[in-house]
Amino acid sequence: MNRGSENLELSLDMVRNFSKIDLAALGKLHIESTRPQTGNKCMFIDTYTAREEWPAILREIDSFADPKQPRLERKRVHTAEARFEGFIRQCTAEAEIADCDAKLTDSWILGEFSWLPYWPRQKETIPLSEISSNFLISPRRDFRHVNTQSPKPSARAFTLIRT
């Protein structure tokens, strides 16, 4: 098993464990992104993104030398994405997030994270953990300047779950 596959396997294990935790779906989406991983509380997104190899696999999944491997890996990635989509549906059902197209939302959120390894190419780099933390805030805020009570980004960093 190559390193990329090992990481993918580990990530999927995390997802399996994480979905067993009794938490609101949104909690499953966001918890502990910037804290060290602790046992089962390890977060799905963190697991999904903290490893640069995984987004790389997502891009280059067809490049495996073994012709059977791409189909196999794609199936596993789809399983993980379907779980994530399930979390979003649950969030919507629990009215924690706005009614939305779960599949598209899933693609965009995971897309942001999949794109993470691209950004360090810029001259002024921001630590991945900081970007990751910000990405978790962004979907939960109104980008337009209509919510005057919105706290500043730094204060909002851990307020993804509605209080």
Added chain:
Amino acid sequence: MAEKKSSWDLAKGEQLRLKQEALLEEAAILFNHKGYSATSLEDIAERLNITKTAIYHYVKNKSDLLYQCYLRAMDATEECYEKADASGANGLEKIVHYLRLDAASGPIAMTPLSELDSIKNETARNKLAARLDQCEIQFQNFIIEGIKDGSIAECDPKMTMQFILGASRWTMKWYSPKGQKALSEIVEEFLIFVLKGLIPR
């Protein structure tokens, strides 16, 4: 004095341009979906119902094809930024206009920007990277402008740019022209996602 081109010559030139456009579009879709290294010229030829040899009429090799895709994508992207800058009344409108214009450009503008390193010619690669950086700075400037004019909530412009462009660019990985939703519909839902987030309404 230059010889005047006949209508036949003009038609031939137009045909060549259309074929090149079709080649670049198909290549961009395949590079996005399969990745650059897993996509062969044979794959692209098969999708276009032509021979691999026919592709060499338009490009030197696969790296050159990627370069041509990039050039086309950068031209389209810069044009979108210029139009958005000229037509948007404030920072937020410029972002909305840009995202709509970008989607309207179709798959041709959706070149896999992460594949820049696969362009072998270093000078060409660096020039493209500089143009790409400039586009990203332009997007950040729209955000800064929006914060200043009050149309956008206070945020970190750079990270917000990364958030929006990351999600937007990944769309090209899964988008299919044969899919259930048109790119124009997808971008409208994306705008809701970006502008209002997932805040319960």
